[in-house]
Amino acid sequence: MKITAIKVFQVDLPLREGRYNWSGGNFMEVFDSTVVAVETDEGITGYAECCPLGSAYLPSYAKGVRAGLAEIGPRLIGHDPTDLGPLNRHMDAVLRGHPYVKAPVDIACWDILGKVAGLPVYKLLGGAEQESIALYRAISQEDSAVMADKIAGYRAEGYTKFQLKVGGDANDDIARIEACRAILKPGDILVADANTGWTMADAARVVNAVADLDVYIEQPCMSYEESISIRRRTTLPFVLDENIGSVGDLVRGIGDDAFDVINLKISKVGGLTKAKLMRDLCVAHGIPMTIEDTWGGDIVTATIAHLARSTPERFCFTATDFNSYVTVSIAAGAPERVAGRMTASDAPGLGITPRFGVLGEPVLVIN
Structure with a gap:
C-alpha cells in the first residue's frame, strides 16, 4: 500500500460559550482547525484533525499546520502508511521539530491501519x-x-x-x-x-x-x-x-x-x-x-x-x-x-x- 495523495481542509469551529479565556489575557472565540485526508492506492483513506489553541499557548499555530504539511507532504507520497515506525522516522528526518505538523499524518495513518485490519484504533x-x-x-x-x-x-x-x-x-x-x-x-x-x-x-x-x-x-x-x-x-x-x-x-x-x-x-x-x-x-x-x-x-x-x-x-x-x-x-x-x-x-x-x-x-x- 502506498500514499498517493494528501488533501488538507480548513474549518472554523466557533465556541458554544462564545469565548474561552486563559492566562495572560489570552482568549479564543473561533478555532481554526485543519482536517487531513491521506489517500492510498488501494482506495482506503485515513482522516485526522489538528487544531492548535491559537498561537500564544504552545509553539504551534493553525496556519503552521498547513504550511508544514505543504513542506513535508510531497516527501510522503509513495510511502506505506501502515509502516508507522518508518513513516514517523522519515517525517522527523525531512522536517526537524514541529511535531504538531506531523501529528495529523500519523493519526490518519492509524485510521488507515485500522481500516486495513478491520479493527478500531483502540484495539x-x-x-x-x-x-x-x-x-x-x-x-x-x-x-x-x-x-x-x-x-x-x-x-x-x-x-x-x-x-x-x-x-x-x-x-x-x-x-x-x-x-x-x-x-x-x-x-x-x-x-x-x-x-x-x-x-x-x-x-x-x-x-x-x-x-x-x-x-x-x-x-x-x-x-x-x-x-x-x-x-x-x-x-x-x-x-x-x-x-x-x-x-x-x-x-x-x-x-x-x-x-x-x-x-x-x-x-x-x-x-x-x-x-x-x-x-x-x-x-x-x-x-x-x-x-x-x-x-x-x-x-x-x-x-x-x-x-x-x-x-x-x-x-x-x-x-x-x-x-x-x-x-x-x-x-x-x-x-x-x-x-x-x-x-x-x-x-x-x-x-x-x-x-x-x-x-x-x-x-x-x-x-
Missing part, C-alpha cells in the same frame, strides 16, 4: 481497558462567582472533574479556587490550571493559600525549572502540561519526580505513535494522565477516545470531549458525551466519516 493501541472514559470540563477564566456557577451547571450534566483556568492575579485566583471547591462534593476533582501564567512568587502565594483544599496544581510557571521549584514547596498533587512535549521531557520529569500527573496532548507530541509510547511509559511508572489535545472537533475527540479507551482506568486521570465545546460538527460517528463520559467507536479505524459539506473543498492537495 491496535493495546485493546479496551475501559468501556467508557470519565471527562473533565475546562472552565474559562472569569470572575470567581461566574466560574463556580458554570461548574454547578456542568456538574448537573454529569461531570465530576473540572479544570479551572487560573494564572491571573494571585488574589483573584485564590478566590476562584476557593469558590469552586466550595460547591463541589467530596471526591469531585478540581484542577487549578495556571497555563504557565504565574511568576514563582505568585505561584508560591497561591499554593500556600489553598494548601488545605482538595485541589491539583497544574503548570504554574513558564519553565520546567520554575514549575518543579513550586512542586517542592507544596504537598498538593501536581500536574505538568506545557513542559511535557516529548518522550525526552517525560523521561526527564520521571527522573526528577517533577509531577504526579501529566497532560498528554496527542498533537503536541506528534501523533498517536509517540503518544502511545509516552502513555505506556507513564503506565509503567505509575503516572496517571489526562488524555487530550490542544483543541479540536469531532475527529480530535475520536482520536482522544481511542487512546483513552486503551489506557487502564487507574492511569487515565481524565479525558476531553472537545466536540461538545464547539457549534460545528465536522464528522459523523464521533463520540458523544453521556453523563460526563464518552467512549470510542467499535468501527474500523477511528470510526468517523467527515462531513465534506461542512469542510468544503480542500485548501491544499498534494499528489
Whole structure:
C-alpha cells in the first residue's frame, strides 16, 4: 500500500460559550482547525484533525499546520502508511521539530491501519481497558462567582472533574479556587490550571493559600525549572502540561519526580505513535494522565477516545470531549458525551466519516 495523495481542509469551529479565556489575557472565540485526508492506492483513506489553541499557548499555530504539511507532504507520497515506525522516522528526518505538523499524518495513518485490519484504533493501541472514559470540563477564566456557577451547571450534566483556568492575579485566583471547591462534593476533582501564567512568587502565594483544599496544581510557571521549584514547596498533587512535549521531557520529569500527573496532548507530541509510547511509559511508572489535545472537533475527540479507551482506568486521570465545546460538527460517528463520559467507536479505524459539506473543498492537495 502506498500514499498517493494528501488533501488538507480548513474549518472554523466557533465556541458554544462564545469565548474561552486563559492566562495572560489570552482568549479564543473561533478555532481554526485543519482536517487531513491521506489517500492510498488501494482506495482506503485515513482522516485526522489538528487544531492548535491559537498561537500564544504552545509553539504551534493553525496556519503552521498547513504550511508544514505543504513542506513535508510531497516527501510522503509513495510511502506505506501502515509502516508507522518508518513513516514517523522519515517525517522527523525531512522536517526537524514541529511535531504538531506531523501529528495529523500519523493519526490518519492509524485510521488507515485500522481500516486495513478491520479493527478500531483502540484495539491496535493495546485493546479496551475501559468501556467508557470519565471527562473533565475546562472552565474559562472569569470572575470567581461566574466560574463556580458554570461548574454547578456542568456538574448537573454529569461531570465530576473540572479544570479551572487560573494564572491571573494571585488574589483573584485564590478566590476562584476557593469558590469552586466550595460547591463541589467530596471526591469531585478540581484542577487549578495556571497555563504557565504565574511568576514563582505568585505561584508560591497561591499554593500556600489553598494548601488545605482538595485541589491539583497544574503548570504554574513558564519553565520546567520554575514549575518543579513550586512542586517542592507544596504537598498538593501536581500536574505538568506545557513542559511535557516529548518522550525526552517525560523521561526527564520521571527522573526528577517533577509531577504526579501529566497532560498528554496527542498533537503536541506528534501523533498517536509517540503518544502511545509516552502513555505506556507513564503506565509503567505509575503516572496517571489526562488524555487530550490542544483543541479540536469531532475527529480530535475520536482520536482522544481511542487512546483513552486503551489506557487502564487507574492511569487515565481524565479525558476531553472537545466536540461538545464547539457549534460545528465536522464528522459523523464521533463520540458523544453521556453523563460526563464518552467512549470510542467499535468501527474500523477511528470510526468517523467527515462531513465534506461542512469542510468544503480542500485548501491544499498534494499528489
